[in-house]
Amino acid sequence: MNKLDQHFKTTLEGHTATPSSNVWEKVNIGLSEKPARSPWRIIRNLAPYAAVASVVLAIALFYPSTRTIEVSPGQNIALPEMPTPIKVIQPTENVPVDLDLAASDFPAPTPSPKKIRREVESVLELPLHSPKQIATNSSFESVQPMLVYGKASAIEYIEPSFALVENVSDAVGSWLGKRARTLSENTTDVVAIGVVNWEKTKHTLNQKIATLTP
Amino acid sequence: MEHLLGPCRAGNRKAQKALYDLMSPVLLGICLRYLKREEAEEALSNAFIKILTRLDKYDGLGSFEGWMKRITVRECLTYIRLKKDLDQTDWEGDLPAANSFSSEADHLMALIQTLPPGYRAVFNLFAIEGFNHNEIAEMLAISPGTSKSQLSKARKLLQERLNNE
Numbered sequence: 001m002n003k004l005d006q007h008f009k010t011t012l013e014g015h016t017a018t019p020s021s022n023v024w025e026k027v028n029i030g031l032s033e034k035p036a037r038s039p040w041r042i043i044r045n046l047a048p049y050a051a052v053a054s055v056v057l058a059i060a061l062f063y064p065s066t067r068t069i070e071v072s073p074g075q076n077i078a079l080p081e082m083p084t085p086i087k088v089i090q091p092t093e094n095v096p097v098d099l100d101l102a103a104s105d106f107p108a109p110t111p112s113p114k115k116i117r118r119e120v121e122s123v124l125e126l127p128l129h130s131p132k133q134i135a136t137n138s139s140f141e142s143v144q145p146m147l148v149y150g151k152a153s154a155i156e157y158i159e160p161s162f163a164l165v166e167n168v169s170d171a172v173g174s175w176l177g178k179r180a181r182t183l184s185e186n187t188t189d190v191v192a193i194g195v196v197n198w199e200k201t202k203h204t205l206n207q208k209i210a211t212l213t214p
Numbered sequence: 215m216e217h218l219l220g221p222c223r224a225g226n227r228k229a230q231k232a233l234y235d236l237m238s239p240v241l242l243g244i245c246l247r248y249l250k251r252e253e254a255e256e257a258l259s260n261a262f263i264k265i266l267t268r269l270d271k272y273d274g275l276g277s278f279e280g281w282m283k284r285i286t287v288r289e290c291l292t293y294i295r296l297k298k299d300l301d302q303t304d305w306e307g308d309l310p311a312a313n314s315f316s317s318e319a320d321h322l323m324a325l326i327q328t329l330p331p332g333y334r335a336v337f338n339l340f341a342i343e344g345f346n347h348n349e350i351a352e353m354l355a356i357s358p359g360t361s362k363s364q365l366s367k368a369r370k371l372l373q374e375r376l377n378n379e
Contacts (some may be wrong), residue, residue, distance in 0.1 A: 004369055004376075005341035008322055012342060015319045016239035017246055023259050024234055030263035031230065 216278060223269045230266050237279070238262065241286045247326060247338045248290035261289035287343060291353055294331050325375055333368035340365050 215236060221229030241261060245254035265282050272281050315321040326334060335354060339345045340361075345353070347361040354361070 002369070004373060008326070008337075008372075009342045011319050011322050012243075012247060012326070014240075015243040015246075015323060017242045019238050019242045019255055019258055023238065023242075023255050023262075024231065026256075026259035027230075027234060027262045027266070028227075030259065031227075031266055 219269065219272075219278065222266060233266070234262060237282055240279075241282065244283060244286050245290055246323060247342065248287075248331075248335060249293060250327065253293060254290075257289045257293045258286070260293075261286040264289065287339075288353070291335060294335055295355065297331075325372060328375070329368055329371060333364050333371065336361050336364040337368035337372070 215233070218229045218233045218236075222233055238258060242254060242258050245257045245261075248254070249257055261282075265285055268285075272278060315324065326337070329337065332354075336350055339350045339353065340347070347358040347365075350356075350361040351358040356364075
């Protein structure tokens with residue numbers, strides 16, 4: 001602090017001034033008013049409700065288009081949205097799941113999705129006899145995003161998105177990616193996981209099963 | 215003054231008025247170092263409302279007067295920031311002749327009020343309140359370098375005015 005600073009400090013530090021009479025009136029009015037709630041406090045109070053609403057919205061957006069099918073011995077699985085007919089392919093053993101496929105492995109893309117026939121009836125209640133079974137739909141021709149994951153011995157789970165789409169949208173792809181990561185973290189024996197095109201998967205699985213079937 | 219704390223916290227308006235009568239001249243003196251008279255009185259009323267509505271936040275560790283002064287200084291700085299006056303570098307008004315003031319304090323107060331708002335704020339905070347440049351930078355949302363530069367310019371302007379009188 002230099003001399004100038006010191007001069008101002010010592011002279012002005014105790015300086016006082018008498019306020020106008022209306023200053024207290026303002027203070028008096030201000031004290032009588034109900035304190036205004038700050039925007040930040042309002043946002044902070046609403047945050048939990050917004051979070052719950054976001055979760056509900058997310059579930060409402062994605063739940064109707066997704067199902068998990070877990071196949072276990074002797075269990076019947078219901079595929080209410082799957083178009084008919086459903087063909088059960090029963091691999092013999094040790095079917096590897098290779099989702100890293102070359103374009104030449106697949107048939108040419110199908111044209112726009114055909115109208116799905118809702119002939120579900122009895123075929124939806126499929127008696128399954130082994131945990132190594134997978135359900136496929138041979139007549140399904142549209143592009144459908146699928147999440148397929150399996151154990152070392154065979155494909156055991158197929159989690160299809162029943163929303164028929166030409167292309168997997170970013171939102172669906174993002175959700176499936178998160179689901180895949182969750183599964184791989186929670187299920188230690190999962191060896192293959194991925195988001196695939198239903199037609200491509202069916203084609204590839206049939207090819208692989210064909211090579212393993214005597 | 216401390217004896218007024220309890221009744222003021224309880225919302226006793228007479229006690230609040232007594233505290234105001236006691237402290238408002240001191241706090242207005244602070245406001246006038248940063249702001250023009252009209253603005254200073256507005257800042258004082260806002261500061262006093264905050265003081266009287268936040269008495270429960272005074273922890274009693276430091277002096278009560280110091281706590282009130284800090285609230286007042288921050289209210290003045292808020293006022294300056296809201297007006298976006300910190301970037302002004304022009305002198306504000308003419309300074310009356312030195313011999314027209316009744317006291318040296320009035321003379322220096324008038325001199326300080328002719329400084330551009332940003333320079334005035336930095337000079338007050340550094341020279342009178344005793345804050346360092348890092349603290350000033352944080353309070354005024356400027357860099358420490360800007361604080362140093364504005365202090366230097368404020369000193370130079372004040373010195374020139376004093377020398378010319």
